[in-house]
Amino acid sequence: MRAMVYRGPYKIRVEEKDIPPIEHPNDAIVRVTTAAICGSDLHLYHGMMPDTRVGMTFGHEFVGVVHDVGSSVQNLAVGDRVMVPFNVYCGSCYFCSRGLFSNCHNVNPNATAVGGIYGYSHTCGGYDGGQAEYVRVPFADVGPSKIPDWMDEVDAVLLTDALPTGYFGAQLGDIVEGDTVVVFGAGPVGLFAAKSAWLMGAGRVIVIDHLEYRLEKARTFAHAETYNFAEYGDIVVHLKKATDYLGADVVIDAVGAEADGNFLQHVTATKLKLQGGSPVALNWAIDSVRKGGTVSVVGAYGPIFTAVKFGDAVNKGLTLRMNQCPVKRQWPRLFEHIRNGYLKPSDIVTHHVPLEHIAEGYHMFSAKLDGCIKPLIISTAD
Amino acid sequence: MTEPASPYTAGKPMPKESAAALMARIPGWGADLDPKDRPSFPREHPGIETGAHWDFPERQQEKWPRERSIEHAILPPVFGTSTPPKGASGAIRKYAYKKYSEARAAHWLLLIAADRVDAWEHHLRSLATLHPDNPLTETGVLSEFTRHGFRSRAGKRRADVSHQWIDPVLVAGPWVLAGLGAVAAVRALTVRALRRPAPRRK
Structure with a gap:
């Protein structure tokens, strides 16, 4: 089969690999029809996530058709069209049995602080991902679901991570009616978080980024008020002014490890890998939320220490809430919102890239070329 | 002077x-106003239906000694098999784990260091194959021309x-530095060889 493989920081190529075998009785092998590149894949691509090995196939957002199943699989059959949450999880450990699917303890030997994620380094379990023609899906009776007949394949692939994560980020904010919600980052997760904040009754939604074309999308897709931080000497002061010097009730960090806006943070974290991430957006979130407010973090950070302004968070009495999204918990409600016409995830897709050209897709997405917001990868397997 | 307002x-x-x-x-505004309609409220939901039909999963075969965190009591039953x-x-990596x-x-910094060594090992190894690493195609930099880089x-006004x-x-x-280092090493060895006196005949 053809598969994307990592060759070192900023380098990937497509190679011939064996179709993955069944390794466990509850495995399925899925033939990927559509995958996506996630903003967090760029952290791997840039060499920021520890234990990212040359030869690994990335990709934790994918849908496809069941190609083979293990002997204990009951809920799926060969030929089913399936959507697969980015979480690899067992469904039975202490954490899964309480709904914390992203914190599963039975799928990741390499670390206890994170569950399993497809194609996301050995720090997240060492699973090859779905930017390939075929992928191994453990716990086929737990994670994947059949794609409903009425659902568009593109909407389905966005339901495997980006939409649920944005929606989950808004939930972590514990929004009450009339709240002012600020979202840092107008990428796919930020756009979905902004859109979701309205569903939860926000009175005002503000999105911050430095890419004008993404802010335009935030205005049209997410009905948000927008500010380009590159136009302000100090975006925190501007947000204080914009909120009558109170600060926002809820701030969502939908940027994560590669936040821009501070050269020193960017170079030490993104380039020299001496921090788990560049906490520029997180620090701005802490400083621009009101005292007693809530900061929700759904941007991805690495496991190394990060220079976060924790003293401000303590002194302001903030509630900091965060996690990787337990995707499948979100699906029933998100399906309803899509059917009701409240959400149309595929509206954020800007590019369809053939698997054979994935290196150019990564560069385009990483360098923010051609108005790229969300690139999908089209597989070539029949 | 105006009267002070909130937050004063x-x-x-x-x-x-x-x-x-x-x-x-806004379509759907307030549809999830009630926290009970939010799927991750409350955060923990004991007894949630997951589809698992086991108390503890069967164990996957360990085909090589699988490196694992020393914070795990056991090798978890299922794990990735990419790139041993x-x-x-x-x-x-094995030492770090x-x-x-x-x-x-030290755990994470060693793993990051191993990633750099891994990349070098593979780049050098690829030079001895029919499919060596190609920075032009593998970095995708050609999309600068096809995707309107300028x-x-x-x-x-992009911050990046x-x-x-x-x-x-x-x-x-790193490649330039390594190249310069290699040139310097070859030059030093050559100079040393030329300066070595010829062996005397008895």
């Missing part, structure tokens, strides 16, 4: 738009443009 007084600033106006403007550790990078917990900076940046000059330095820099 108790009142909360009035919302710009009423709930009715928001409902009319090999070579010098593999030795560093065996010696240091996730709480130790137009995407020029006049856009100010530091993008450092990217090629960091990508190409």
Whole structure:
């Protein structure tokens, strides 16, 4: 089969690999029809996530058709069209049995602080991902679901991570009616978080980024008020002014490890890998939320220490809430919102890239070329 | 002088738009206003249906000694099988897992160092194959021409443009330094060989 493989920081190529075998009785092998590149894949691509090995196939957002199943699989059959949450999880450990699917303890030997994620380094379990023609899906009776007949394949692939994560980020904010919600980052997760904040009754939604074309999308897709931080000497002061010097009730960090806006943070974290991430957006979130407010973090950070302004968070009495999204918990409600016409995830897709050209897709997405917001990868397997 | 307002007084600033106006403007506004309609409320949901039909999953076969965090009591029953550790990078990785917990900076810094060694091992190995690494195609940099690289940046006030000059330095820099080092080493060896006196005949 053809598969994307990592060759070192900023380098990937497509190679011939064996179709993955069944390794466990509850495995399925899925033939990927559509995958996506996630903003967090760029952290791997840039060499920021520890234990990212040359030869690994990335990709934790994918849908496809069941190609083979293990002997204990009951809920799926060969030929089913399936959507697969980015979480690899067992469904039975202490954490899964309480709904914390992203914190599963039975799928990741390499670390206890994170569950399993497809194609996301050995720090997240060492699973090859779905930017390939075929992928191994453990716990086929737990994670994947059949794609409903009425659902568009593109909407389905966005339901495997980006939409649920944005929606989950808004939930972590514990929004009450009339709240002012600020979202840092107008990428796919930020756009979905902004859109979701309205569903939860926000009175005002503000999105911050430095890419004008993404802010335009935030205005049209997410009905948000927008500010380009590159136009302000100090975006925190501007947000204080914009909120009558109170600060926002809820701030969502939908940027994560590669936040821009501070050269020193960017170079030490993104380039020299001496921090788990560049906490520029997180620090701005802490400083621009009101005292007693809530900061929700759904941007991805690495496991190394990060220079976060924790003293401000303590002194302001903030509630900091965060996690990787337990995707499948979100699906029933998100399906309803899509059917009701409240959400149309595929509206954020800007590019369809053939698997054979994935290196150019990564560069385009990483360098923010051609108005790229969300690139999908089209597989070539029949 | 104007009277002080919130936050210097108790009142909360009035919302710009009423709930009715928001409902009319934004599809689905307030649909999840009640926390009970939010799927991750409360955060923990004991007994949630997951589809698992086991108390503890069957164990996957361990085909090589699987490196694992020393914070795990056992090898978890299911794990990824991508790219087993090999070579010098593999030795560093195994040491990092065996010696240091996730709480130790040394654990992560060794793993990051192993990633760099791994990349070098594979780049050098690829030079001896029919499919050597090709920086032009593997970095995808050609999309600068097909995806409007100049137009995407020029006049856009992007914060990242100010530091993008450092990217090629960091990508190409180690190769240039290694090349210079190799040239220096060859030159030093050559000079040393030329200076060595010829053996005397008896």
